[in-house]
Amino acid sequence: MQDVFTWFAYAGTAVFAVSGAMVGLRKSMDVVGVCFVATLTGVGGGTLRDLLLGASPVGWVLQPTDIGICLTCAVLACVFNNWLIGRRAQWLLYADAAGIALFAVLGAAKAEATFAHPLVAILFVAMSACFGGLLRDIVCSEQPVLFRREIYVSAALLGAAVFTLLPVEIGFDGRAFAGLAAALLLRLCAIRWSWTLPFPKYREGAG
Amino acid sequence: MQDVFTWFAYAGTAVFAVSGAMVGLRKSMDVVGVCFVATLTGVGGGTLRDLLLGASPVGWVLQPTDIGICLTCAVLACVFNNWLIGRRAQWLLYADAAGIALFAVLGAAKAEATFAHPLVAILFVAMSACFGGLLRDIVCSEQPVLFRREIYVSAALLGAAVFTLLPVEIGFDGRAFAGLAAALLLRLCAIRWSWTLPFPKYREGAG
Amino acid sequence: MQDVFTWFAYAGTAVFAVSGAMVGLRKSMDVVGVCFVATLTGVGGGTLRDLLLGASPVGWVLQPTDIGICLTCAVLACVFNNWLIGRRAQWLLYADAAGIALFAVLGAAKAEATFAHPLVAILFVAMSACFGGLLRDIVCSEQPVLFRREIYVSAALLGAAVFTLLPVEIGFDGRAFAGLAAALLLRLCAIRWSWTLPFPKYREGAG
Numbered sequence: 119m120q121d122v123f124t125w126f127a128y129a130g131t132a133v134f135a136v137s138g139a140m141v142g143l144r145k146s147m148d149v150v151g152v153c154f155v156a157t158l159t160g161v162g163g164g165t166l167r168d169l170l171l172g173a174s175p176v177g178w179v180l181q182p183t184d185i186g187i188c189l190t191c192a193v194l195a196c197v198f199n200n201w202l203i204g205r206r207a208q209w210l211l212y213a214d215a216a217g218i219a220l221f222a223v224l225g226a227a228k229a230e231a232t233f234a235h236p237l238v239a240i241l242f243v244a245m246s247a248c249f250g251g252l253l254r255d256i257v258c259s260e261q262p263v264l265f266r267r268e269i270y271v272s273a274a275l276l277g278a279a280v281f282t283l284l285p286v287e288i289g290f291d292g293r294a295f296a297g298l299a300a301a302l303l304l305r306l307c308a309i310r311w312s313w314t315l316p317f318p319k320y321r322e323g324a325g
Numbered sequence: 326m327q328d329v330f331t332w333f334a335y336a337g338t339a340v341f342a343v344s345g346a347m348v349g350l351r352k353s354m355d356v357v358g359v360c361f362v363a364t365l366t367g368v369g370g371g372t373l374r375d376l377l378l379g380a381s382p383v384g385w386v387l388q389p390t391d392i393g394i395c396l397t398c399a400v401l402a403c404v405f406n407n408w409l410i411g412r413r414a415q416w417l418l419y420a421d422a423a424g425i426a427l428f429a430v431l432g433a434a435k436a437e438a439t440f441a442h443p444l445v446a447i448l449f450v451a452m453s454a455c456f457g458g459l460l461r462d463i464v465c466s467e468q469p470v471l472f473r474r475e476i477y478v479s480a481a482l483l484g485a486a487v488f489t490l491l492p493v494e495i496g497f498d499g500r501a502f503a504g505l506a507a508a509l510l511l512r513l514c515a516i517r518w519s520w521t522l523p524f525p526k527y528r529e530g531a532g
Numbered sequence: 533m534q535d536v537f538t539w540f541a542y543a544g545t546a547v548f549a550v551s552g553a554m555v556g557l558r559k560s561m562d563v564v565g566v567c568f569v570a571t572l573t574g575v576g577g578g579t580l581r582d583l584l585l586g587a588s589p590v591g592w593v594l595q596p597t598d599i600g601i602c603l604t605c606a607v608l609a610c611v612f613n614n615w616l617i618g619r620r621a622q623w624l625l626y627a628d629a630a631g632i633a634l635f636a637v638l639g640a641a642k643a644e645a646t647f648a649h650p651l652v653a654i655l656f657v658a659m660s661a662c663f664g665g666l667l668r669d670i671v672c673s674e675q676p677v678l679f680r681r682e683i684y685v686s687a688a689l690l691g692a693a694v695f696t697l698l699p700v701e702i703g704f705d706g707r708a709f710a711g712l713a714a715a716l717l718l719r720l721c722a723i724r725w726s727w728t729l730p731f732p733k734y735r736e737g738a739g
Binding site for chain 3: 376377378379436439442444445448451459463468469478479482521522
């Protein structure tokens with residue numbers, strides 16, 4: 119079971135790396151720049167999570183599987199660039215949804231193992247799942263993902279909350295899959311029907 | 326005494342969180358985005374400080390009072406949005422000054438407890454006090470606070486310097502209040518009379 | 533020998549600090565802002581490296597020589613501003629190349645000492661050498677160094693790779709100087725003849 123999760127985590131890293139590489143390509147970076155952004159996006163969220171939880175040296179320093187995955191994805195993205203564009207990145211959006219859902223549950227599980235407070239465990243999700251993308255957007259001077267009023271962070275939060283708040287008796291597997299399903303479902307619905315959260319109005323000249 | 330300080334620290338976090346939430350609102354983020362920015366602003370500076378001083382896991386992982394304060398403030402800011410705007414945020418500026426002064430002294434005290442070099446202790450102030458705001462501005466694609474030629478970082482530096490350089494015989498309380506007062510006074514004067522530091526001229530076509 | 537390296541590291545920090553200060557000056561920051569950016573650029577890369585390798589508290593907390601160097605450079609840059617501009621910063625470009633080469637080898641050596649995987653050791657270079665500049669550009673809202681299609685990160689990577697992959701029998705000194713020379717040479721050639729890496733084309737309307 120733990121094995122299945124590891125493979126899912128690799129898949130999530132790969133998806134994020136590809137999304138980073140594609141932004142880099144759109145910005146006309148050279149090969150090294152694309153690899154840099156891909157790696158940053160792929161491992162950024164997990165790195166911050168490990169730093170804050172006090173797990174250092176950070177995982178990929180001693181066991182750089184994640185780094186290898188990111189670099190491979192970046193190079194592949196450079197080679198199959200036009201093909202990726204041709205597909206209009208629609209499938210990437212769905213893969214990205216899977217990535218968020220998975221990292222959300224992974225993050226919550228890691229936080230739980232460090233005896234973090236449940237509220238923090240749920241928030242860690244937002245970090246693992248979204249920080250890589252935030253870094254990507256900042257480094258590439260893109261409008262950060264936070265501005266787009268899609269249900270993105272919220273899907274990650276839901277997944278982590280389901281995982282954390284379900285009673286422990288259900289077992290790790292059950293909680294993990296319930297969290298995964300909840301996050302994935304919410305994100306897919308949001309993509310399909312363009313769901314948005316309510317947002318408070320701000321009137322410039324109010325008063 | 327230590328208790329009074331804890332409450333002041335909560336107040337400082339709350340003020341920073343509100344300032345983050347208001348930037349998020351102005352950028353038309355949704356509720357989750359506003360909460361994210363508010364939390365980043367409220368705990369960002371302290372988190373970096375703890376990471377650099379080697380205090381990990383970071384404080385709010387095990388005891389998430391700060392996170393709770395930030396989220397509460399973000400939600401309240403969303404609800405009372407128009408009222409906040411109506412006041413033209415003038416009072417927020419003063420509250421922010423109090424927050425800087427307090428975090429400056431807190432940061433200096435924490436650095437001292439880690440046996441850091443006095444020079445570093447003074448600089449830690451700049452971090453604790455200003456890094457949250459810097460993160461907020463970067464994430465929201467705002468012009469960072471460093472560009473505005475107000476006496477902002479400098480007030481924090483003064484507070485920390487007073488705390489660090491006063492002789493230990495005066496006692497923690499005396500040094501803390503002296504530092505607090507110095508930082509607050511300088512910042513308030515700078516707001517009131519638009520004080521600025523000298524800045525070196527840069528002539529584009531010079532030479 | 534180790535001593536020579538320490539002095540070289542100070543020189544690299546100074547060069548980066550000056551480059552940070554000059555960006556700050558161009559953005560019309562005040563003295564404190566310039567010092568802030570200079571310090572961020574000078575110690576940013578090394579700080580991230582130490583955090584990720586789990587070396588905390590970070591070096592300059594206990595022994596703030598680097599901080600002192602950065603502040604001194606920032607103040608000098610403010611004073612000799614017009615003279616620096618007059619020289620058109622050409623010499624700074626060469627000094628910057630020396631800084632990258634040196635930090636690349638230093639980073640690789642530090643990573644090796646932490647028993648990091650060779651792949652990670654090589655990547656650490658990119659971090660030590662380039663992260664300070666990346667931070668500088670983000671904080672100053674400049675177009676990050678990653679976008680410029682020069683051989684910049686690549687030179688650092690080459691230096692680290694040479695150092696890491698050379699057989700241990702050659703000795704620390706030999707490997708260090710080989711890495712240093714390779715990185716410096718590649719960067720200087722890239723500056724002189726405007727070398728660029730191949731970059732994948734991205735066609736907006738492709739498909």
